[in-house]
Structure formats: structure tokens, C-alpha cells
Amino acid sequence: MKYRATVVGALLLASCASGTDQDTQNSTSTPVVTTAPNAEVSYEVREIGSLPGAVDIVERDANDDFVYVVSRFGTVERWGRDGDLVDEVLDIDAYTTGEGERGLLGLTFRERDGAWTAFVNYTNLDDDTVIASYPVRADGTFDTSTPQGTAVIAIDQPYKNHNGGGVVVGPDGYLYIGMGDGGSANDPERYALNTSSLLGKMLRIDPRTDGGYDIPADNPYVGVADAREEIWSIGLRNPWRFSFDPQGNLWVADVGQGNIEEVSVASAGEQTTGGRGVSFGWSAYEGSQRFNQDVVSDNALAPVHEYTHDNGACSISGGAIGTNAATPSRAGWYFFSDYCSGKVSAILTDGTRTVMEETVTTGLSEVTAVRTTSTSLYVLSLSGPVYEIRVVRQ
Numbered sequence: 443m444k445y446r447a448t449v450v451g452a453l454l455l456a457s458c459a460s461g462t463d464q465d466t467q468n469s470t471s472t473p474v475v476t477t478a479p480n481a482e483v484s485y486e487v488r489e490i491g492s493l494p495g496a497v498d499i500v501e502r503d504a505n506d507d508f509v510y511v512v513s514r515f516g517t518v519e520r521w522g523r524d525g526d527l528v529d530e531v532l533d534i535d536a537y538t539t540g541e542g543e544r545g546l547l548g549l550t551f552r553e554r555d556g557a558w559t560a561f562v563n564y565t566n567l568d569d570d571t572v573i574a575s576y577p578v579r580a581d582g583t584f585d586t587s588t589p590q591g592t593a594v595i596a597i598d599q600p601y602k603n604h605n606g607g608g609v610v611v612g613p614d615g616y617l618y619i620g621m622g623d624g625g626s627a628n629d630p631e632r633y634a635l636n637t638s639s640l641l642g643k644m645l646r647i648d649p650r651t652d653g654g655y656d657i658p659a660d661n662p663y664v665g666v667a668d669a670r671e672e673i674w675s676i677g678l679r680n681p682w683r684f685s686f687d688p689q690g691n692l693w694v695a696d697v698g699q700g701n702i703e704e705v706s707v708a709s710a711g712e713q714t715t716g717g718r719g720v721s722f723g724w725s726a727y728e729g730s731q732r733f734n735q736d737v738v739s740d741n742a743l744a745p746v747h748e749y750t751h752d753n754g755a756c757s758i759s760g761g762a763i764g765t766n767a768a769t770p771s772r773a774g775w776y777f778f779s780d781y782c783s784g785k786v787s788a789i790l791t792d793g794t795r796t797v798m799e800e801t802v803t804t805g806l807s808e809v810t811a812v813r814t815t816s817t818s819l820y821v822l823s824l825s826g827p828v829y830e831i832r833v834v835r836q
Contacts, residue, residue, distance in 0.1 A: 490525030514545030547607025601625025629725035692716030695760025702729030756782035
């Protein structure tokens with residue numbers, strides 16, 4: 443398929459932009475070309491393939507000639523890097539439900555002692571979150587002799603939304619799990635800042651080969667009375683997608699309640715990845731604005747970027763850090779979209795605030811995620827289309 447070019451320049455951000463939940467209305471128009479003054483790159487957008495319910499695209503290893511595309515309906519397909527279907531490596535449709543904000547929601551890989559393992563995040567038939575593992579053969583296919591996977595952890599979900607869904611092997615080799623606040627609206631059970639609950643948190647665990655997990659000794663709540671030791675960060679509403687940049691900083695796109703969508707960056711420490719002991723503020727805050735008055739979050743991390751639900755926006759779909767290989771001239775920029783507006787944006791921050799922002803493309807539909815691999819930037823749509831976006835220097 444042919445590329446379509448969107449030419450943009452670096453624009454100084456005068457104020458916070460526009461914006462988010464994943465289950466609301468959507469745009470149905472096709473991508474359009476937009477132009478900004480002082481252009482220095484062009485963004486070329488093409489559809490490379492389609493998978494209904496697409497929510498994630500993941501690379502196992504930079505040397506592979508394929509990537510994995512995840513459908514919330516319970517399947518994982520391998521595609522060649524040009525978008526051609528190679529095979530289906532997983533089908534857990536019988537063990538999950540791809541409705542609303544549930545289903546097969548995330549995938550990541552870990553290599554340890556020369557062996558690869560795939561970890562998936564899915565909602566089981568009891569509507570609870572399950573993290574499960576599958577051995578991965580040398581050729582990249584999954585060993586599904588245990589069809590539903592080997593259980594690592596299961597977490598009760600009180601409602602059918604805000605399941606999070608992101609699962610990432612961090613630079614330290616540990617498994618990070620983004621958990622929503624349990625759902626409904628307004629954090630009714632006040633789980634997000636409650637350290638006795640796993641909901642509304644970033645979790646950090648070390649999965650065992652035979653199931654279950656160990657807790658890293660440097661997790662911030664180890665030894666703290668009444669706190670869950672799996673917790674790495676608190677105060678999240680629905681961290682649908684999160685990423686680590688090459689420096690180990692943690693980038694989180696957290697879906698807002700009814701007005702504000704936000705991007706936050708937790709800086710890495712000298713010996714740890716970003717986010718250790720951090721509060722992202724929900725539900726004391728929605729973005730930078732005070733929200734539930736009966737809870738407090740002292741020293742909550744302020745977002746580096748936020749936007750409101752103006753101009754058709756409704757739910758942030760994060761998010762990926764640009765690199766020299768995947769996004770030439772845009773290394774260090776953060777790319778994200780919005781489920782309803784279909785606009786893809788890029789921001790550059792100084793670590794505390796956004797200093798530049800530009801539009802990548804507009805007119806996409808039902809955007810679920812923006813992701814990078816070692817070579818490419820991708821945008822996924824719930825209705826199926828998967829787009830590759832190339833950044834071309836002018």
C-alpha cells in the first residue's frame with residue numbers, strides 16, 4: 443500500500459492541548475495530510491495489515507524478521523515486518539472475553555539463561571486480570587501445551603472497566619504490570635492510593651519459570667505494614683500503555699476521568715528504573731487538577747503533558763518513545779493518540795513539562811495504541827487497521 447505524507451515542523455507549545463475512556467465514540471474518517479510551517483520532517487503513513495481488535499504490536503528481538511500483533515479477542519499473530527501474515531501463535535479466545543475494556547490486552551517477552559518466555563495480560567471469564575506465561579521456541583512460536591498459559595498472578599477486578607492491560611519487561615529484567623483502579627467511575631473504592639490494594643498501581647515482580655513470582659527486594663513497600671509488596675508506583679486510574687525509554691525513565695499515558703488526559707514521566711534513579719515509590723496522584727488529582735477531596739497525595743508527580751476533552755477527544759492511547767532508528771530526527775519525542783479524535787501527536791519534554799508539540803497525522807479511527815519497535819513506529823486501531831508511520835528528514 444502507498445504511503446501518505448504529513449509534513450510537520452516543531453511547534454512551541456503555548457498551552458496544554460485538547461482530549462479521554464477507551465469505550466466511547468470514535469472518528470471514522472481516513473488519515474489526512476496536514477502541513478505546519480518550518481517543516482523539518484515528514485510523516486508518511488500507510489496501512490500494513492489488519493487484525494480486528496488490535497491493541498498491541500510487540501517485538502521479541504531486533505534480529506527477528508517478524509513482529510507480534512495482539513487482538514483483544516484472544517489471538518496473537520506473527521507478521522513479517524512488511525505486514526504479511528506469518529502465522530497465529532496464540533489463541534485463548536476460550537479463556538477470555540474481548541468486550542469493552544476486557545480481553546487479551548498486552549504481551550511482552552523476556553530472555554533469561556538463553557530461553558525466551560512470553561507474558562500476556564488478559565481478562566479471564568470471571569472478569570479478573572491474569573498474567574500468564576508461555577515458553578517461546580527458538581523460531582518464535584509459542585509452546586501452548588498449557589493452552590491458557592502458566593499463571594503468574596491473578597488479580598480480582600470489582601468492575602468491568604479500568605483493567606489496565608500493559609505488561610512490560612523492564613530494563614532490569616523484572617515484569618511491570620499496569621493496573622487500573624478497579625473501574626466504575628471516580629475511584630469509588632479509593633483503591634488507587636491505598637497501598638493494601640494492587641489496583642491503581644504499577645506492579646513489579648519477578649516471574650518464576652514454573653508459575654508464581656518472587657518480589658524484588660528493592661520494591662519500595664517491602665517490609666511496610668499492611669502494604670502489598672508487589673507495588674512499584676501508586677495513584678493510577680487506567681495506565682493502558684506505558685513504556686521505558688533507553689535511560690530507564692518510565693512514561694505512562696493514564697486515561698482520565700471526564701476531563702483531563704495525561705502523560706507522566708517518572709525519572710530513573712542511579713540504580714533503579716523510573717517510578718520507584720512514585721505517586722501519580724489519582725484520585726486526589728485528575729491531571730494537575732484536584733479531584734477527590736477526601737484523599738490526599740503529597741508530592742504527587744505532576745504530568746508533563748495534559749489535554750482536555752475538547753475537539754472530540756475522549757481517551758489517551760499511549761504511547762511510545764522515539765529513537766534514532768525508529769523515528770529519525772525525533773529521538774526522545776513521545777508519540778501518542780486519542781481513541782475518539784484519531785489525532786496522533788508528538789511531544790518533546792524537558793522532564794517536567796512539554797516544550798514542543800506537533801501533529802503527526804489526523805483522521806484515524808478507534809486508535810488503541812501507539813508503539814515502537816527497533817525499526818518502526820506503529821498506530822493500531824480497534825477496528826483492525828495497523829499503520830506504520832515513517833519519519834523522513836526533509
